[in-house]
Amino acid sequence: MLLRPELHGTHGAVSSTHWLASAAGMAMLDRGGNAFDAATAAAFVIQVVEPHLNGPGGDAPILVHDAADGRVEVICGQGPMPAAATLDAFRQRGLDTVPGSGLLAACVPGAFGAWMTLLRDRGRLRVEDVLLPAIGYAEDGYPLLPRAAEMIGVMAPLFRDEWTESGRTYLDHGTAPAAGSRMRNPALGRTFRRILAEARAAGPGREAQAEAARAAFYQGFVAEAVDRYLATGEAVDATGRRNGGLLTGEDLAGWRPPVETPASFDYRGHLVHKAGPWSQGPVFLQQLALLEGFDLTAMGYGSADHLHTVVEAAKLAYADREAWYGDPAHADVPLAALLDRDYAAKRRELIGPAASGALRPGSPDGRRPYVPECLDRSGAPTGPDWLSQLHNGIPTVLLRTAAKGDTTCVTATDREGNMVVSTPSGGWLKSSPVVPGLGFPLGTRGQMAWLAEGHPNVLAPGKRPRTTLSPTLVLKEGRPYLAFGTPGGDQQDQWTLHFLLNHIDFGMAPQRATEATTFHTDHVPTSFTPRQSRPLTLVAEQGFDRAVLEELGHRGHEVREVPAQTLGKVCATGVDGDGGVVAAASPRGGQAYAVVR
Template sequence: MQGFTTRPEIRGSFGVATSTHWIASAVGFGILERGGNAFDAAVAAGLVLQVVEPHLNGPAGDLPAIFHSAQSGKTTVLAAQGPAPAGATIDHYRAQGLELIPGSGLLATVIPGAFDGWMLMLRDHGTLSLAQVMEPAISYARDGHPVLPRVAHTIAGLADYFAVEWPSSAATWCPGGVAPAPNENFKNPDLARTYQRLVDLGEASGADRVAQIDAARSAWAEGFVAEAIAQYLKTAKVHDVSEQKNSAVLTAADLAQWRAQYEETLSYEYHGWTVHKTQAWSQGPVLLQSLAILNHFDLAAMDPMGAEFTHTVIEAMKLAYADREAYYGDPDHSAVPMDVLLSDEYNAARAALITDQASLQQRPGRLPGFEHQADAYIARAARDFGVAEAAPQEPTMAHLTEKRGDTVHLDVIDRWGNMVSATPSGGWLQSSPVVPGLGFALNSRAQMFWLEQGLPTSLAPGRRPRTTLTPSLAEKDGTRLVFGTPGGDQQDQWQLIWFLRFVHHGLDLQAGMDAPLFHSMHFQGSFYPRAALPGEMMIEAAYGEAVIADLRQRGHMVTVAEDWTVGRLTAALRHADGSLQAAATPRLMQAYAVGR
């Protein structure tokens, strides 16, 4: 099922790089042209995304990646999601008069993960030097880049707030007291100096590339970067979305004791495809659960742009996301019954709950020994029904002066068959003040914890927040596919819809991204203020009035979005014969795929 697309389907055999910003894609492909592999290219592109999309990710943010090594033949998760600091106890946060962890400011900070994660990937799987891979990011930070209109508008909307409440952010994002104009050449000299110093310290350690990278990691976690962060946090007390001033609990000891690591993927077999996701410290398994439910429907017989397909997928996602809310959490700290949640018997029963009418109920499964978690979620969702102004939709679609950001994504494949799917996020310019002298902000990922005891997502020292970040890798008969999207709670919804159309209806990568999208807003959101909006969904107008009317007749509360406003997917594919494809969404007019 093909037709006109907004862009050509990128094809070749040498290599492909695709990401949510054309500059990062070009940098990644440039690394491939210089002889680097997919891991070198992914790291270089990832660091550049921190410079050109600072409202969506930063060095002190979070990084999950799924990658396939052609040398080892293994598919692995890079887990660079930092945990809660040692001082992050429920009692401490409750003592500040809080019922929810704020979505901005210093109290929302967990241990930064992104930079160390990128360095771990580079050290163990890359081939180029630290300087070669970091040079593009340093150059764009030092010499400037055309600032995205969305970045410029975000800064302009917060300029007064920065000047009054976060002066270090004002100095970085409003140099000379003036917010940058859209497409103006924008520089971040402090970040350039930070990254250049990391390279210099690495090179001072000797000629060995591994030693250089390890030296940069040490300088970040225990050296001048950690010292600057700790020094700032000793006295900083800043205003946040709770409308009070709070201090961080993050310390130098927290930074020194943590490093990124590798983990096994979680996978599910679907119509011949093995789909790999992260473990349940992210929402990644929710896509697998959705597939397990939808395995009990004949999706191929449905119109992929029709009401029956949309309704069936929406209802399956509601059930899977209810289980996310009840059962997911850091498996190092909580028992997560994933074997049951992905079992055929369980999902046949879940599928049987889907009728021709939209459910308005939160319906987590009731698993023996875990019933209290299901009950707790139902109670929370009822309490937080319609809370505040925040529908749980993509943060970048929200009002530009909100103090939260979103996410970026990249996919890279090289000529040897190495491939990377990564979804960096956090450290947004609008969610936390810049650390003086470093040129970047800390993250606000702790907002995904609950200040209630006994849950897999309860705040606790050393526990990872259940993040929404969720890259994907799928394989079938020697063909491998990497894909993902920004979008908070919508990431696995948009990926699921795109993947289903690819598998069942033959839409190629670009055709699937150009097709209209939808998502549910039924379940409780992951971001402050954690609203639940039962029965609500959003759909692009291109579906047409008849489909939208059909969905409303089925009981869905439909918000119609403008065309080209939902979803930010990118993907890359390697066929068994070594030929490559890549694609990027036309939405927001900034993602791009490059390859030959």
């Protein structure tokens, strides 16, 4: 039985990880905007109402299908490392990894520029139209989510004693707010209002306004505030020491979001698009290339063969991620070879009847893979609870929550066939202090870069760290079909893969595909510090047949059950077979909502 209905409409569809964001997106469609306006407004609302998972200082890869020209493009909202981010800069501090918290891991904030680029080039509404809903929630307040309240409560001592600007932003007279209480961020409201004023001053045109807003952020008062703070400021981070940052106003001023051609793979007549290897997106495509050689439908959804085959394919694809992915502008990534069907066929032969515990990257084009030593220092440091939280770079309150929710998602489709999806993340409240006067912290995406020479993802000035953020856009017969994503860090390209397989191979409609019992492997090291891994673990939601789980145990999997409906929050929009639109949102967590009209 479905927990939520299958949603179909004729005007437009919006789905996101927060109901207020979905409502804001639909309001843009009602004002005459298109899917790009809707997604932009929803994304800015999410920056306000999910501050524990993202913010203006974070990142946002955006996949776009423009009905006007039929093209699919990627707007890269992943900013690069600062010019001063060299291996020596970290070694001189006695570090062999980039800390997952504090100021050292800050990259150029990419989200704002990416959304303004989308609005400028493809939207119909003005900056004020898409920004005013977020300003309203920042100034007038919104109900604080339980996970956000829990996180603020755990971090409150740090906010009171060390990250005092975070204390002014998130605490109420030094006290952590309760779940459901009205949360305001007047400093962020003022930041957005000042950006809006500068946009209006550029004239009535959308393009000029969007460009002025972008300039205010990257070359104006926002960049100046970041530069001023990091020039002298220091903050306690995962090392337990106070460290300054490397990011400067010059780094922001010199950056513009690239617009790129996506990676793609045709799976059973569905052309699937992902961001390039500066994201983990191609790992989704590699899994499809491996799985197209199996008859999943004949195996049956939820069978031991189904779960085993998909998990073993994921291990192989993710192993290649570890060895080969990185910013292709700075590294020679053999992407074409990794997505080649002959390469996949050879790799497919490694999927045997028993679970593998070995990390087995391949040799595309005959190259020798290199995976740096995994420095898993998962033992929590001694000290206050907040220090153990800083030690882990994910935005989750450790040991208190079963689910991983370290990202957000926004997707929209309109009746013209415009389609867009993004997984905004980074700049969350747990891992970095709020920049004075701005109302938001910087991101910590730099933690995903290696300090290992010779690796495609080695840290370097001006280079994008390989991110986990991974939205998906699918065409069918050359026409828009589905756009979807999920929170979940490294698991994003497992949970969304299951959604697509549920739909294509097992015939589930989108909403049912989001609600189906799911699973993943923790085989490869996480991209977040401290890079933990559990090579044979198969994590499964309750709901699979007991005999299936026992059979998986016999095959060598270490099965760990978690409560039902706790893995992922897939959000999807697209078109249906009658020329209308469709939307779906996972009920997991109780906050992702889809809207159609």
